[in-house]
Amino acid sequence: MSGRELLRLIAAQVFLHATMAGMRLATPLLALQQGYSAAAVGLLIALFALTQVFLALPAGRFADRHGLRRPMAFSVIAASLGAGLVVLLPYFPIMCLAALLTGGATGATVIALQRHVGRAAENPTQLKRVFSWLAIAPAAANFVGPFVAGLLIDHAGRMPADLLSFRITFAIMALMPVLCWLLVRGARELERTPPVPGAVPTRAWDLLREPMFRRLLFVNWLQSSSWDVHAFVLPILGHERGLGASVIGSILGAFAIAAAAIRVVLPLLAARASERSVILCSTIVTAAVFCIYPLLDSAWTMGLCSVVLGFALGAVQPMVMSMLHQITPHTRHGEALGLRLMTINASSVAMPMLFGAAGAVIGIAGVFWIVGGVVALGSQAVWSLKVRRSA
Template identity: 85%
Template sequence: MRGAELLRLIAAQVFLHATMAGMRLATPLLALQQGYSAAAVGVLISLFALTQVFLALPAGRFADRHGLRRPLALSVVAASLGAGLVLVWPVFPVMCVSALLTGGATGATVIALQRHVGRAAQSPNDLKRVFSWLAIAPAAANFVGPFVAGLLIDHAGHVPADLLSFRVTFAVMALMPVVCWLLVRSAKEPEPTPLPAGAAATRAWDLLREPLFRRLLFVNWLQSSSWDVHAFVLPILGHERGLGASVIGSILGAFAIAAAAVRLALPLFANRTSERGVILTSTLVTASLFCVYPLLHSAWAMALCSVVLGFSLGAVQPMIMSMLHQITPHHRHGEALGLRLMTINASSVAMPMLFGAAGAVIGIAGVFWIVGGVVAMGSHTVWKLKARRSA
């Protein structure tokens, strides 16, 4: 895939994903301003991920049948409609509908774009390269969306955070997906992969019969859970250590910057690394850091640990995506991506509740150590991974 085309697809994902990220900031703030409780706001925020759990598999199948442009067109309509509805009716029930629409559109976009760039890659090294670049898009979008929304909420109205400023914010969020469509409408579709002769009807769950796919999904879940536990438990650990909110936020920010930076560097080393080698190294480093983290009391030491963990976990997703495209049939890439996204989002919904309950019983340090032990045991599964090019 040419660099210019890949850059255009990355920018397209940034614009659509930024709509969800901006709405995820703006709608809770408006709901709180209207007097809704923190519990209601928590439900609102969870709705952004809910549709990605249930729509991931249908979106994957749809992408397998129709390629890139049709799924992207529907996602653009859904995301613009979601933001536009709140622009017209800025009330809580409509905010919930908007969360479902923009969240679902973002998930479908991720699947369609990942499938497209994976199909366009010419070799395993090319897979690692393109997925390293594409993995930068969510990080960029999670900065652009809230940053633009925050600026507009504070400065687009007569006074900060009045209803006019929120309406202007929602209008800008509704226009961002249109830019996404302008960027992808001329994208060249790879030739469709015909179904194997005599192939019977399949279900996405059939993919789990393949041991290598099961192992890859399990390893991906381990890494995603590590990411979730760090984001969820670090603020609690920092509070126990007496750190201020700005210090805790800086430590989490250092993690995010490191995760994005390693993805910028990965394409330079794609030819000299193997997927299994990177994932195994990340697994061992992550397990070690989780064992050390609860023993740290200095903010600087925790920040250093956070940076190293960001490098470790940030390197994994491009390798996972590269292997997934090599071990699944071409005509089922969308289904495989949908199954992966469904698993990760379901885990992200459930894991914080589990971590919170475990922390109340065994303490925050115990949560780190248990997760670190589980990740370390998962290294045996990582060792069994071996990528192969699938037909």
């Protein structure tokens, strides 16, 4: 795969993923403005991941049958339709539908692009390189989406955060997937591999019988939940502190930049440290940041915490992927990755609803402290992780 084609695919993922990231900032703020509770906002944010839970395996099979462009076309249609509906009907049920559509489109896009890029790599060295660059796309999108949405909400209308500014924001979010399609439509389709006749089907759930895989999945769930809870509770905390939408979007954007930056320099760090030590350090830092966050009042200090948390959580996924490939059989890496994706997305559905309800009872500060305590306790599981070469 040429560098130019890879860059085009990365940009395509950024545009479509940014639609979901921007909607995930704009729709909760509009819901809060309309008087909905933290629990309702938690439900709304959870819906962005709900379709990804059920679409992960079907989307992978669809991509196996049809390649890259057809799954991407359906994803673009779903994402644009979801954001466009809220332009016309900015009501809470329509925002929930938009969350389902844009979330599902993003999950299907990730699977289609990862499959295409992995099959296009010509050797193991190129495989590592292309996946390292592709991993930066979600972090870049998580900056672009909230940052653009926050600026539009504050400055695109007649006054900050009026209904017109939200409609303009949703319209721009609906146009981003179109740019994705313009970038991906000329991509070279790869030759499809026919299924092996008489092959015995495998069950991904059998992997859970392996203790080290269960432990790694639990550790990855802790880090992923921390990421999701931060994305959910930060807009509410900022709203309580009187921060504007552009400021909240910038704080979330700083988190995304830090998560992307650490992945660029991570190969240098990984040469001097094991996967377990990197994940353990990240776990400790994450727990500390969640305990400090509710004590802060200024946007600058919250932004600093966001950057530190971005560095910590951004370093985890490459380490988890490295360990996962070493502790699972080579012939079952795809199943292991699919099970990991389903687990993370299921967590993304449950955690915002759980902590949204908790926030309504104990307050947002209590949510931060509970998450920090759970992550700190999870460091024991990180310490017991061991890597062995799979057969």
